[in-house]
Amino acid sequence: MSRRDLSRRSLLKGAVGAVGLGMVAPFVSTGRHQLFAWSPQEYSTRCIDLVEGSLVIDMLGLLSLNGETEQRWGPGFDGMTAEDIEHFKASGIDVFHIASGVGGVTQQDAYQNCLAFVSQYNSIVANRPDVFMRIDSVTDLAAVHDSDRTGVLIGIQDSSHFRNPNDVNTFHALGQRVSQLTYNSRNLIGNGSTERIDGGISDFGVRIVERMNEVGMAVDVSHSGDQTTLDACEVSVKPVLFTHSNVRDLAAGHPRCKTDEAIRRMAATGGVMGITGVRMFVTTEEPTTIEHYMDHFDHVRDLVGVEHLGIGSDIDLFGYDDMPADAYAALKANYKGSYAFRDKIDIDEVAHPKRMFDVAEGLIQRGYTDEHIRGILGGNFQRVFGEIWGA
Numbered sequence: 001m002s003r004r005d006l007s008r009r010s011l012l013k014g015a016v017g018a019v020g021l022g023m024v025a026p027f028v029s030t031g032r033h034q035l036f037a038w039s040p041q042e043y044s045t046r047c048i049d050l051v052e053g054s055l056v057i058d059m060l061g062l063l064s065l066n067g068e069t070e071q072r073w074g075p076g077f078d079g080m081t082a083e084d085i086e087h088f089k090a091s092g093i094d095v096f097h098i099a100s101g102v103g104g105v106t107q108q109d110a111y112q113n114c115l116a117f118v119s120q121y122n123s124i125v126a127n128r129p130d131v132f133m134r135i136d137s138v139t140d141l142a143a144v145h146d147s148d149r150t151g152v153l154i155g156i157q158d159s160s161h162f163r164n165p166n167d168v169n170t171f172h173a174l175g176q177r178v179s180q181l182t183y184n185s186r187n188l189i190g191n192g193s194t195e196r197i198d199g200g201i202s203d204f205g206v207r208i209v210e211r212m213n214e215v216g217m218a219v220d221v222s223h224s225g226d227q228t229t230l231d232a233c234e235v236s237v238k239p240v241l242f243t244h245s246n247v248r249d250l251a252a253g254h255p256r257c258k259t260d261e262a263i264r265r266m267a268a269t270g271g272v273m274g275i276t277g278v279r280m281f282v283t284t285e286e287p288t289t290i291e292h293y294m295d296h297f298d299h300v301r302d303l304v305g306v307e308h309l310g311i312g313s314d315i316d317l318f319g320y321d322d323m324p325a326d327a328y329a330a331l332k333a334n335y336k337g338s339y340a341f342r343d344k345i346d347i348d349e350v351a352h353p354k355r356m357f358d359v360a361e362g363l364i365q366r367g368y369t370d371e372h373i374r375g376i377l378g379g380n381f382q383r384v385f386g387e388i389w390g391a
Helices: 045-052 067-073 082-090 107-127 138-144 165-173 203-215 226-235 260-268 290-304 325-333 355-365 370-389
Strands: 032-034 042-044 095-097 132-134 150-153 178-180 218-220 273-275 309-311
Touching: 032 045, 042 045, 042 355, 045 355, 045 370, 107 132, 107 150, 107 165, 132 138, 138 150, 138 370, 165 203, 203 218, 203 226, 218 370, 226 260, 260 290, 273 290, 290 309, 290 355, 309 370, 355 370
Parallel strands: 095 150, 132 150, 178 218, 273 309
Antiparallel strands: 032 042
């Protein structure tokens, strides 16, 4: 039975007990349904049909942020339980872009560390083909929805591992399909969003972007500085992505968010912007709610069009706030003060395994059409990868 058979069609026949999750509540005439026993939230039939009937891509979705969970799973994820697996399947998310900020003190360190990172995920996919499949192509994107597996899209949130353009070919051959040009700091390619000086892309960086275009590796500038972001949109002949970023005007000028000028330039390349629910990238207002989050979708839609919108949650299924306390404190301490962390990092309504249902319901309430919602859930990123990766 495919993962989609655990949805509305099965529930129409009565209560379905999903291992450890308690997916219950048969469909009734109210048109609203409780999908999960652990949450009282109800969803409309339209919402459920959209999530279950669409390719859903989270363009920054980690498999786990919890070191204790990762230790239990083990290096090959042999320790995953049936409940762990069901969390992924019941989430409705087909593809997780698992990019992390892998770097190193030197360029050679970054190269070795990224080799280890990519090898780790290749090993996990190879060891657990019953759970995961690697996403390499548009054919894989078309197949994963009905595969009963979770797609793993390999990306890295820095490009310091590219010592020369030929390294782009090497990592592409190993399965990397997305590369963020810079993380928050400066590298040989360009500048990050929290650097003191806002420089642009270097001559070396231009060569790297050109090679990425040539082999079919997506250019991501989510964490890049303003000028590097604009330069990428000028240099790249393929669409440029903001896999996980937000609107600066709505987030009190936060440097990790994008200006309207940058959003327009990204859209002009044919790119897509994944909206993240990270609290300080959404608003300074408290309480921060899903309505503030939805405002970012509306802003981008009104500015450049709904075809340039997607989702990049920037969390695992459970969010940062569920991390062990010591790891949570260490994570916050690892960033500059300009990140402006508050007590919580997540927005409660979109920091659960069911978050795609909440997002879809929010989009319905904001008046988006079914076609628009399918695009935001994953269709827009699917389209743009067709342009970047080729056949």
